[in-house]
Amino acid sequence: LAKTTQPISMDSYEGQEVNITCSHNNIATNDYITWYQQFPSQGPRFIIQGYKTKVTNEVASLFIPADRKSSTLSLPRVSLSDTAVYYCLVALSGNTGKLIFGQGTTLQVKP
Amino acid sequence: DAGVIQSPRHEVTEMGQEVTLRCKPISGHDYLFWYRQTMMRGLELLIYFNNNVPIDDSGMPEDRFSAKMPNASFSTLKIQPSEPRDSAVYFCASKGAGNLLNTEAFFGQGTRLTVV
Numbered sequence: 273l274a275k276t277t278q279p280i281s282m283d284s285y286e287g288q289e290v291n292i293t294c295s296h297n298n299i300a301t302n303d304y305i306t307w308y309q310q311f312p313s314q315g316p317r318f319i320i321q322g323y324k325t326k327v328t329n330e331v332a333s334l335f336i337p338a339d340r341k342s343s344t345l346s347l348p349r350v351s352l353s354d355t356a357v358y359y360c361l362v363a364l365s366g367n368t369g370k371l372i373f374g375q376g377t378t379l380q381v382k383p
Numbered sequence: 384d385a386g387v388i389q390s391p392r393h394e395v396t397e398m399g400q401e402v403t404l405r406c407k408p409i410s411g412h413d414y415l416f417w418y419r420q421t422m423m424r425g426l427e428l429l430i431y432f433n434n435n436v437p438i439d440d441s442g443m444p445e446d447r448f449s450a451k452m453p454n455a456s457f458s459t460l461k462i463q464p465s466e467p468r469d470s471a472v473y474f475c476a477s478k479g480a481g482n483l484l485n486t487e488a489f490f491g492q493g494t495r496l497t498v499v
Contacts, residue, residue: 304486306486306487310426313493314490314492314493315387315474315476315490315491315492315493316426316474316476316488316490317490318486318487318488318489321486321487359426361486363486369413369414369431369433369438369478369480370428370431370438370439371416371428371476371478371486371488372428373418373425373426373428374425375425376425376426
């Protein structure tokens with residue numbers, strides 16, 4: 273599975289847009305990019321998934337450039353409740369089913 | 384569906400005792416994962432099953448750990464004998480095969496294990 277690299281931590285303030293970038297230089301043709309969110313004392317929760325260009329849902333947007341060697345999770349107008357760890361995963365869709373989590377990015381949203 | 388259900392939520396045991404963690408996946412899901420999370424090592428995949436069959440157990444730390452999935456609605460992770468370094472939060476997750484785009488797994492609330 274492709275190795276991912278993302279910042280260990282980030283700080284932001286309420287109401288700001290937060291962008292977390294993940295690099296995955298060795299991504300393979302069939303790999304999909306997935307982001308999870310984990311709040312303290314809870315299991316991770318799926319946020320968004322994409323293959324290329326841009327994907328948007330009610331929680332976040334995911335931007336993937338043409339070379340797919342990186343991706344950016346964008347959280348619009350964060351609130352204190354968005355304080356969590358965010359994980360970027362690169363997974364071969366459906367085939368092996370294996371999901372490997374990296375170290376994640378701890379986002380701290382301040383008032 | 385109530386989601387992935389794990390039991391117990393908390394477990395405190397003495398070193399050398401056997402510990403059994405339980406998981407009920409979401410009905411209809413084909414994949415089941417066991418993860419362990421610690422501050423030092425993060426979220427580690429221990430083993431995962433597809434259609435009740437273990438596919439990859441390369442993450443199981445040692446022979447003291449074993450996992451079973453006797454049917455589609457139940458799985459156990461057993462540690463025997465337990466050691467203090469096994470203290471961690473253990474998560475179970477399940478995922479439907481669905482279409483080939485599916486990378487969405489659903490996690491339980493976890494079992495916090497403390498071995499003293």
